[in-house]
Amino acid sequence: MFLSDAELVEARRILPGQWIQWYHAPALASAVRAGQFVHVRTGDWSGLVLRRPFTVNTADPATGVVSIHFREVGRGTGWLAHLRPGDRLDVLGPLGQGFQVDPRNRHLLLVAGGVGIADLRLLADEAIRDGRHVVLLFGARDASEVYPSSLLPDELEYVVATEDGSVGHRGFVTDLFTDYEAWADQAFACGPAPMLRVLAGLASGRAKRLGIATLGRKRGAGKPVPPGSVQARRKAFLQVSMEQRMGCAVGACLGCVVWGVDGPQRVCREGPVFASDEIDWEATAAASGPAGGRR
Numbered sequence: 001m002f003l004s005d006a007e008l009v010e011a012r013r014i015l016p017g018q019w020i021q022w023y024h025a026p027a028l029a030s031a032v033r034a035g036q037f038v039h040v041r042t043g044d045w046s047g048l049v050l051r052r053p054f055t056v057n058t059a060d061p062a063t064g065v066v067s068i069h070f071r072e073v074g075r076g077t078g079w080l081a082h083l084r085p086g087d088r089l090d091v092l093g094p095l096g097q098g099f100q101v102d103p104r105n106r107h108l109l110l111v112a113g114g115v116g117i118a119d120l121r122l123l124a125d126e127a128i129r130d131g132r133h134v135v136l137l138f139g140a141r142d143a144s145e146v147y148p149s150s151l152l153p154d155e156l157e158y159v160v161a162t163e164d165g166s167v168g169h170r171g172f173v174t175d176l177f178t179d180y181e182a183w184a185d186q187a188f189a190c191g192p193a194p195m196l197r198v199l200a201g202l203a204s205g206r207a208k209r210l211g212i213a214t215l216g217r218k219r220g221a222g223k224p225v226p227p228g229s230v231q232a233r234r235k236a237f238l239q240v241s242m243e244q245r246m247g248c249a250v251g252a253c254l255g256c257v258v259w260g261v262d263g264p265q266r267v268c269r270e271g272p273v274f275a276s277d278e279i280d281w282e283a284t285a286a287a288s289g290p291a292g293g294r295r
């Protein structure tokens with residue numbers, strides 16, 4: 001984690017109320033990994049004190065450029081949306097625990113709901129660079145909110161669901177999950193909490209549906225893998241990136257806690273990426289307030 005002085009090189013409105021901004025920040029572009037985020041200081045005239053968290057959308061170490069994708073929802077993102085090329089940002093990061101891909105896995109299933117695609121976009125780039133096959137399932141309310149395919153790598157298979165059926169599958173993106181669960185070695189998701197909860201339920205029943213035997217540990221197979229560790233997340237079929245309001249983003253204020261099966265988990269430190277079976281979905285849903293996290 002370090003402070004960067006990031007210069008805006010390009011800003012594009014990609015969907016109604018949604019922006020991608022590209023910044024020149026070479027050290028950050030080299031250090032960040034898929035699923036990590038940055039904490040951005042909004043400018044003095046915005047009248048805002050707290051930094052705003054944004055997942056890093058793409059990062060190119062060769063050019064030193066990183067991008068963020070956000071929805072304009074309040075004064076902080078409104079201020080950001082009005083920046084022009086040449087303007088500079090004070091950026092703290094990279095922060096948090098990113099996605100963990102098992103090196104043996106070749107087929108990755110990505111599931112995004114709306115602007116949640118920002119958390120998965122860099123993972124898609126990294127996976128394709130490493131020779132993996134990627135399917136992206138994307139869900140939106142209607143055609144006007146569908147992420148442009150021109151912003152995705154050509155190698156990726158892109159499948160869309162809209163609630164009104166105006167593009168692709170009519171219904172929720174979660175309806176498509178089981179179509180790909182046998183093909184996928186691992187799955188990664190980001191989107192609204194109800195969507196993640198449904199996916200977590202589907203992931204927990206996958207082995208049974210596919211008839212995968214669950215064997216006990218072999219004798220002498222070494223120590224059990226501690227829950228929440230990199231190894232445990234790597235072994236999980238589904239990892240989720242959790243959205244939560246943040247204050248400090250460095251683990252001090254406890255403003256971003258979600259409920260895990262082993263107790264409270266700070267999204268900014270233990271997350272934002274968790275194995276889906278690490279989260280106590282009932283307790284998290286009961287405790288959660290209105291949506292509004294990174295971006």
Ligand code: FES
Binds near residue numbers: 253
């Ligand atoms: S935002 Fe302060 S502990 Fe996570």
